[in-house]
Amino acid sequence: TPGMFIASRLIQGAGVCCTSVVAFTCVRDCFNGNEAARAFGFLNGTLNIVPALAPLLGGIMAEYYGWRLPFGFLALYAFILLILTAKYLPETRPESSVQHKENPLKSLVSVLFSKRFLIFSLVNAGTMGMVLTYVSLAPAVLMGDAALSPLQFSVVFGANGFWIMGISMIANRVIRRAGRPVCLVSGGVLMALGCIALALSPVLFSAQIQNHWLIYMLPVAAACAGLAFIMGPATSYALEPYSDNAGVASALVGFMQMAGGAVLTLVAIASPLPPKTALAVTMLCGALLAWNAYRVSKKEQRQA
Numbered sequence: 001t002p003g004m005f006i007a008s009r010l011i012q013g014a015g016v017c018c019t020s021v022v023a024f025t026c027v028r029d030c031f032n033g034n035e036a037a038r039a040f041g042f043l044n045g046t047l048n049i050v051p052a053l054a055p056l057l058g059g060i061m062a063e064y065y066g067w068r069l070p071f072g073f074l075a076l077y078a079f080i081l082l083i084l085t086a087k088y089l090p091e092t093r094p095e096s097s098v099q100h101k102e103n104p105l106k107s108l109v110s111v112l113f114s115k116r117f118l119i120f121s122l123v124n125a126g127t128m129g130m131v132l133t134y135v136s137l138a139p140a141v142l143m144g145d146a147a148l149s150p151l152q153f154s155v156v157f158g159a160n161g162f163w164i165m166g167i168s169m170i171a172n173r174v175i176r177r178a179g180r181p182v183c184l185v186s187g188g189v190l191m192a193l194g195c196i197a198l199a200l201s202p203v204l205f206s207a208q209i210q211n212h213w214l215i216y217m218l219p220v221a222a223a224c225a226g227l228a229f230i231m232g233p234a235t236s237y238a239l240e241p242y243s244d245n246a247g248v249a250s251a252l253v254g255f256m257q258m259a260g261g262a263v264l265t266l267v268a269i270a271s272p273l274p275p276k277t278a279l280a281v282t283m284l285c286g287a288l289l290a291w292n293a294y295r296v297s298k299k300e301q302r303q304a
Contacts, residue, residue, distance in 0.1 A: 008071075012074070015078070017251075017254070019081075020254055021247060021250045021251045021254060023043060024040070024043070024235070024239070024250040024253065024254065025092070025246045025247045025250045026089075026092045027039045027040055027043065028239045028242070028243070028246040028249070028250060029092035029093055029243075029246055030092055031236075032240070033180075033236070033240075034175050034176060034179065034180060034236075036236040036239070036240070037175050037180050037183070037232045037233045037235070037236035037237075038172040038175050038176065038232060039232075040231065040232040040233075040235040040236050041168050041171050041172050041175065041228070041231065041232025041233075042168060042169075042172060042232075043232075044168065044227075044228070044231040044232060044235070045164060045165040045167075045168025045169065045228060046165065046168075048161050048164040048165055048168075049161050049162065049165055050161075053158065053161070055154060055157070055158075056154050056158055057070075058070040059154070061073065093246075107245055107248045108248060108252065111242065111245065111248055111249050111252050112252055114241075116237075116238075116241070116296070117238055117241075117249070117252070118256075119292060119293055119296050120234045120235075120237040120238035120293055120296075121234075121238045121252070121253050121256040121257065121260075122256065122260060122289055123184075123230060123231075123234040123286075123289045123290055123292075123293045124230075124231055124234050124235060124238070124253065124256065124257040124260075124261075125256050125257055125259075125260025125261050125263075125264065125289075126260070126261075126264065126282075126285045126286040126288075126289040126290070127187075127191070127226070127227045127230050127231060127234075127261075127286045127289075127290075128257045128258065128260070128261030128264075129260065129261040129262075129263070129264025129265050129268070129282050129285065129286070130191070130223055130227065130261075130264075130279070130282040130283050130285070130286045131224070131227060131261070132261050132262060132264075132265040133264070133265045133268045133269065133278065133279050133282045134220050134223075134224075134279055136265060136269055137269070137275045137276075137278070137279055138153075138157060139153065140275060141216050141275055141276070142156060142157075142213055142216065142217075145210075145211045145216075146211055146212060146213040146216065147211075148213055156213060156217060160217070160220065160221065160224060163221055163224060163225070164224050164225075164227065164228050165228075167224070167225045167228035167229070168228040168232070170228075171183055171187075171228050171229045171232060172232070174186065174229070175232065175233065179301075180233035180236065180237065180297060181233075181294055181297040181298050181301060183229050183230070183232070183233045184229070184230060184233050184234065184290055184293050184294040184297060185290070185291070185294040186226075186229045187225075187226040187227065187228070187229030187230035187290050188226065188230070188286075188287045188288075188290030188291045188294060189226070189287075190222050190223065190225045190226030190229065191222075191223045191226035191227075191230075191283050191284075191286045191287035191290060192226075192283070192284070192287040193219075193222045193223075194219040194220065194221075194222035194223030194224075194226065194280075194283045195219070195223070195280045195281075195283035195284045195287060197218065197219040197222065198216075198219040198220075198276050198277075198279060198280040198283065199276075199277065199280040201215050201219075201276065202276075216276065219280075219283075220279075223283045223286070226286065226287070226290070227286070230286070230290050230293075233297070234290075234293055235253060237293070237296075237297060238253050239253060264282055264285060265282070268281060268282050
């Protein structure tokens with residue numbers, strides 16, 4: 001029934017939230033500084049493969065075996081992960097960390113209203129807002145204006161996910177050699193370039209050329225490369241002060257990232273702006289937030 005379907009999806013979503021918090025908390029427990037930024041960058045790069053592969057794999061399963069098979073596959077996959085986690089994932093919380101016995105709500109508020117935490121977590125919200133806006137507008141732009149077939153759309157959409165993962169690997173090398181502030185400003189510049197290219201396309205190209213899928217996807221690729229450079233360092237900076245409260249901080253980073261990104265996407269889609277212009281505005285927001293985070297990170301670096 002529809003009610004059972006929605007309830008099951010809500011339970012599944014709660015499980016996803018828990019696993020995400022655990023993954024980010026483990027990284028915070030085990031790494032600091034540039035090493036943490038590289039690990040978070042790898043995590044975010046890996047997560048971007050999911051939207052690339054899931055629609056394609058799920059669509060094939062549903063087409064040939066019915067809509068229930070993808071959910072059965074996910075249940076089996078989750079069961080295997082449960083066994084592997086129980087057997088091989090150790091406790092990562094350092095023995096020297098302090099156990100907080102205060103009210104959980106008080107812990108949430110103390111982290112959420114930290115100016116430093118807000119600055120770096122809002123960067124992730126801005127970049128996620130850009131991605132969610134791109135994902136929301138992509139079918140209308142690529143299959144509507146650019147007239148791509150569903151298969152062509154899946155290939156282009158999936159290729160962008162692999163692109164993000166590949167750039168994440170490059171960003172990890174940049175973090176190791178040049179540091180997190182350089183990575184943040186590089187990501188902001190890439191987002192700004194994507195914004196400028198998308199905003200100027202109506203001026204530079206004829207109406208026919210504007211509808212070509214590359215006119216949309218090349219600026220998106222630049223902005224998504226910026227995302228790959230930004231999210232690892234921003235997440236590590238946001239969680240850095242919370243070694244004794246990593247779980248709460250990780251949960252709030254994830255909440256800010258998804259909720260803030262969703263709000264930005266809703267504002268962009270609900271605005272009277274054309275789709276490409278609305279996406280360019282979200283890219284600009286991401287670039288400005290990254291620049292502000294870069295300024296704060298450089299200030300901290302000088303003080304240290």
